Amino acid sequence: MTKMKVLISGASVAGPALAYFLHRDGHDVTVVERAPELRDSGYAVDFRGAALDVLEEVGILAEVRGHETNMRGTALIDERGVEAGRLPAEAFAGELEVPKRELTQILHRVTADGVEYVFGDSISGLTQHGSGVTVEFERATTREFDLVFGADGAYSKVRQLAFGPHADALRHLGLSGAGFSTANYLGLYRGGMLQQAKDAAIYLFSADRADRLTVSLSFATASPALDRRDRQEQERAVRAAFAGHGWQAPRLLEAMSEADDFYFSSACQVHLDRWSRGRVALVGDAGYCAAPTSGMGTSQALIGAWTLARNLALSGGDHAAAFSAYEAELRPYVAENQAKGQQAAAMFGGGAGPASSHAS
Ligand SMILES: Cc1cc2nc3c(=O)[nH]c(=O)nc-3n(C[C@H](O)[C@H](O)[C@H](O)COP(=O)(O)OP(=O)(O)OC[C@H]3O[C@@H](n4cnc5c(N)ncnc54)[C@H](O)[C@@H]3O)c2cc1C
Numbered sequence: 116m117t118k119m120k121v122l123i124s125g126a127s128v129a130g131p132a133l134a135y136f137l138h139r140d141g142h143d144v145t146v147v148e149r150a151p152e153l154r155d156s157g158y159a160v161d162f163r164g165a166a167l168d169v170l171e172e173v174g175i176l177a178e179v180r181g182h183e184t185n186m187r188g189t190a191l192i193d194e195r196g197v198e199a200g201r202l203p204a205e206a207f208a209g210e211l212e213v214p215k216r217e218l219t220q221i222l223h224r225v226t227a228d229g230v231e232y233v234f235g236d237s238i239s240g241l242t243q244h245g246s247g248v249t250v251e252f253e254r255a256t257t258r259e260f261d262l263v264f265g266a267d268g269a270y271s272k273v274r275q276l277a278f279g280p281h282a283d284a285l286r287h288l289g290l291s292g293a294g295f296s297t298a299n300y301l302g303l304y305r306g307g308m309l310q311q312a313k314d315a316a317i318y319l320f321s322a323d324r325a326d327r328l329t330v331s332l333s334f335a336t337a338s339p340a341l342d343r344r345d346r347q348e349q350e351r352a353v354r355a356a357f358a359g360h361g362w363q364a365p366r367l368l369e370a371m372s373e374a375d376d377f378y379f380s381s382a383c384q385v386h387l388d389r390w391s392r393g394r395v396a397l398v399g400d401a402g403y404c405a406a407p408t409s410g411m412g413t414s415q416a417l418i419g420a421w422t423l424a425r426n427l428a429l430s431g432g433d434h435a436a437a438f439s440a441y442e443a444e445l446r447p448y449v450a451e452n453q454a455k456g457q458q459a460a461a462m463f464g465g466g467a468g469p470a471s472s473h474a475s
Contacts, residue, residue, distance in 0.1 A: 118143065119142045119261035120145075121261060121263070122250055122263045122264070123147070124238050124263070124266060124267040124271070125146070125266035125267035125401065126146050126153065126232060126234075127219055128416040129266035129400070129417070130146050132169065133264060133420035135230075135420075136421060140424065140427070144226075144229070145231040146231070146232050147233045147255075148236075150234065150235070154219065156214075158215055159212050159214050159320075160215045160412070161210070162211045163410070163411065164210075165418050172421065178221055179213055179221060182323070184212045185305050186208045186320070187204055187305050188201050188307070189201065189202040189307035189309050190308045190309070192317075194310075194361070196362040196363075202309070207320075215413075218413070237252065238251070238252060238253075238263075238272055238276065239253045241263060241277055243392075243393045246261075248263045248395065263394060263396075264398055265395065266420070268401055269400045269401070271397065271400075273397065274402070277395040278397075284387050285383045287337075287381060287382070288382040288383065289460060290333055290336065291334065291339060291341055291380070292331050292379070292381075293331070293349065293350070293371060295370070295377040295378070296327045296329050296330065296374065297367070297370035297374060298326065298328065298370075299321050299325065300328065300366075301328060303328060304321060306320065307320035307321075310362055314334060314356075315332070315335070315356050317360075317363060319331075319367075332353050332357060334353070334357070336381060339380075339381030339383055341379060350371060353379075382406040382408050382456070383404065384406050385401065387403070389442070390402040390403065391441075391442070398420055399412075399420070400416065403419070403445075403453070408455075408456045409452045409459060411455060411456070414452075418445070419445060423437075426441040427441075
């Protein structure tokens with residue numbers, strides 16, 4: 116095996132998982148993360164199918180299971196605010212669901228000893244040459260690597276630098292939403308409530324923090340342009356979308372302004388003809404995001420990292436062959452997940468289906 120110096124951009128799911136496998140296989144691994152520390156995401160993520168095998172291979176399945184949200188299902192609320200049916204827990208929670216922050220912390224902890232983590236920085240330039248990649252950073256000095264991996268999410272900087280503008284890769288699913296938490300004034304316990312209207316949906320749940328209610332207010336949008344606007348403008352758009360919407364909407368809109376964990380994001384997918392360019396390859400949402408509505412993003416990130424590392428190990432140092440094999444193996448799975456993401460977007464108020472890409 117040829118020992119390589121590799122750089123991974125992004126320390127969420129795909130990045131640390133890939134770091135684990137590449138370090139285990141004897142490579143010299145650096146991870147750069149833009150955030151100053153691990154992100155404390157308020158939502159839960161779920162695992163399905165072979166993703167559980169990947170957790171097992173990393174040796175963390177039992178520990179991850181220890182953080183299971185144990186959700187009991189979701190009540191479907193009609194326009195009068197009355198429970199009209201129920202979705203089983205598996206609909207949103209897959210085979211195992213945990214708060215995302217716990218997964219990220221565990222993945223970081225099991226890699227922190229052998230992998231160099233650099234927080235609060237970002238790649239700012241990539242130049243490929245015959246024997247490697249020269250990488251410039253916003254803060255750190257320029258360094259040389261054999262391979263560079265983008266595990267930096269749907270708005271991947273690596274993809275932007277090595278593949279082209281976001282507009283070429285991102286596909287909007289006609290849906291945007293605000294997320295935040297508030298006091299659990301409904302007394303929900305390990306359960307959720309979903310109210311869907313024609314072009315807007317309210318989803319509430321309480322998982323590991325019994326005193327908190329996690330809120331998602333989603334609505335139909337023509338483009339994800341709001342993602343790049345300031346909070347005031349985003350809140351204005353949410354208020355407009357839920358004006359006249361009954362049930363919990365007025366109280367939740369009030370709570371939104373007070374929330375200190377407010378975020379706003381649009382359901383986008385990433386579609387690319389190829390997932391690698393020379394010595395640079397993409398993994399997880401950066402390369403093939405299926406959108407949060409698919410419920411498959413975390414599984415895909417883990418399985419993607421594992422597939423990529425396995426093919427690199429099998430290739431005996433031929434990165435081009437490894438990247439082709441990785442892509443050939445994973446594409447059918449990704450296509451299935453992206454189809455799920457498109458179908459489910461309609462359930463949360465979207466409906467535009469696989470809409471056109473956008474510029475940003
Ligand atoms: C509200 C919401 C709910 C979701 N619900 C679910 C769910 O129920 N089930 C599920 O499976 N998935 C869900 N997902 C999707 C899931 O979170 C992602 O698919 C998964 O986290 C992908 O992992 P990733 O590591 O590829 O990318 P990400 O988790 O997006 O991580 C990217 C990392 O890269 C970092 N980064 C970004 N830019 C740079 C840069 N320039 N330099 C360095 N680092 C950078 C980011 O800070 C981040 O840490 C949800 C997502 C959202 C937003």
